[in-house]
Amino acid sequence: MDIVIVGFGNVGKKVVERLNDPLFSGLRIKAVFSSMGGVVLREKDDYDYLFKLSTMNEPLSKHPRFNKISFMDYVQENPSGIAVFVIPPSYETGEPNLSMYRKAIISGYHIITADKTGLAIDYKGLKKLARQHNVLLKYTATVAAGTPVLSVAKSLKYRKVQYIRAILNATSNYVLNLIESGKNWDEAISQAIKEGLAEPNPSIDIDGLDAAAKITILLNEMGINITMRDVDRKSLRIYSEEEIRKAIKESLRLKQVAGYDSANKEVFVKPIFVPLISPLAFTEGAYNTVEFKVEDESIIIHGPAGPAWRTANVLLADVLEVLDEALGNE
Ligand SMILES: NC(=O)c1ccc[n+]([C@@H]2O[C@H](COP(=O)([O-])OP(=O)(O)OC[C@H]3O[C@@H](n4cnc5c(N)ncnc54)[C@H](OP(=O)(O)O)[C@@H]3O)[C@@H](O)[C@H]2O)c1
Incomplete structure (x- = not known):
């Protein structure tokens, strides 16, 4: 062929x-x-x-x-x-x-x-x-x-999924790590672009467009027909460097979370302070995590994405x- x-x-x-x-x-x-x-x-x-x-x-x-x-x-x-x-x-x-x-x-x-x-x-x-x-x-x-997230999503099409919480954008992990270790927003984003991790237009990663596109595809795979225009998006930059670093002392970590709630049909990508001991907080570098809450139990898939x-x-x-x-x- x-x-x-x-x-x-x-x-x-x-x-x-x-x-x-x-x-x-x-x-x-x-x-x-x-x-x-x-x-x-x-x-x-x-x-x-x-x-x-x-x-x-x-x-x-x-x-x-x-x-x-x-x-x-x-x-x-x-x-x-x-x-x-x-x-x-x-x-x-x-x-x-x-x-x-x-x-x-x-x-x-x-x-x-x-x-x-x-x-x-x-x-x-x-x-x-x-x-x-x-x-x-x-x-x-x-x-x-690199991680079969879409096949898991497809297999859940006819199950009762209460919610999804996911980290789907590796660049935001990287930038947030740099800020936690002392860099400011501009320095962290420039470093991510220089190392070829962020798109030349960093808004795609930092303002959640990339994650919004991914959660849209994932939900469609589960039979929930939306387009990325339906995703409620908030930029990571609504939080300051000080707020991000202070959170660590309170056992919290800022992450860009893509989510879906079946109760109100809300789909979002927004920054959330998650508990340091949660699977989302552990998601570093080029790794992604998706938690599906299905019939009151959690199915968590975690693995590499790219390069x-x-x-x-x-x-x-x-x-x-x-x-x-x-x-x-x-
Ligand atoms: N990098 C990863 O690990 C990864 C993982 C998953 C998904 N993706 C996705 O995979 C895609 C490619 O990523 P990449 O990192 O390879 O991007 P990239 O390095 O920017 O390469 C994009 C290529 O597409 C070419 N191009 C742009 N517009 C075109 C057009 N209209 N017709 C034909 N070619 C065109 C560019 O041409 P010029 O060289 O002339 O600019 C360039 O060769 C992106 O959508 C990205 O989101 C990437």
């Missing part, structure tokens, strides 16, 4: 590298895109060059076959295959991401994505479109890439699933 990679950043490069593994010998990489153009691969040397660019962390534009071709034009002319989306989110308008997903589906592409935009804004619509065009839509990497290499592995597991399903393998 043919595969195209949409995005050649941190994750896209790792996907390209892993596709070298004999496990993926049933796939032909046909094209790779970045924001300014793409590379359509014609011979073996083209992949070798691409592999070199990935391992050396160089931009796609350095490939000798790079040109201004857009993904939209490519799929129009080359229908059917697998499209792996590893492009940045676009939560304000949803574009160009939403149009790219729709175009790929209509052109007969199975979709594998790490980008949350499409599902966070139009979960139902994209699923319906994929069904109509008989293609698969896989998105394990969108929430806690790029792990996300690529999760995407490629989805690719293999598509191959299995498309070829009818058990």
Whole structure:
């Protein structure tokens, strides 16, 4: 089957590298895109060059076959295959991401994505479109890439879930840790950007957009149809550095918590001071935690999320699933 990679950043490069593994010998990489153009691969040397660019962390534009071709034009002319989306989110308008997903589906592409935009804004619509065009839509990497949070959520669809409390954004863990150890907000956020942990627009992490997109996808998986616009969001920055540090002395820790309460159907992402001994307070660095309160008992799932290499592995597991399903393998 043919595969195209949409995005050649941190994750896209790792996907390209892993596709070298004999496990993926049933796939032909046909094209790779970045924001300014793409590379359509014609011979073996083209992949070798691409592999070199990935391992050396160089931009796609350095490939000798790079040109201004857009993904939209490519799929129009080359229908059917697998499209792996590893492009940045676009939560304000949803574009160009939403149009790219729709175009790929209509052109007969199975979709594998790490980008949350499409599902966070139009979960139902994209699923319906994929069904109509008989293609698969896989998105394990969108929430806690590396820990099977979405399959747990799906398995709880018909159970009585009273509430959910979750830590789904690793960058906010990191920034809050830095503030606890003496940095101010601006210093902590700059350090997170410098180390490649925060998005260049830190609002996505700090103001809860990333976590809102994730809780939206998670709830939809449980049959609760919302969009990320329904999430009540509060920025982490409503608390001062002093308040965050003082809380520790009172055995509390500030965390960015994504939550859902079934009693009033409230969905939120907000900063909450949680008890130091709670599983949410223990969630550090690149780890995520989700607590589902189901029929008065807690199911807690805790594990790593990202970075790029792990996300690529999760995407490629989805690719293999598509191959299995498309070829009818058990
Ligand atoms: N990093 C992780 O561990 C992780 C984990 C889970 C999910 N994700 C999600 O995965 C996605 C990719 O993350 P990343 O860290 O790889 O991002 P990144 O390093 O910023 O790379 C994004 C890539 O997408 C390209 N791009 C932007 N707009 C495009 C367009 N319209 N058409 C084609 N390509 C376009 C960019 O091109 P240019 O190079 O020209 O800018 C760049 O190559 C994001 O949505 C992120 O939220 C990441």
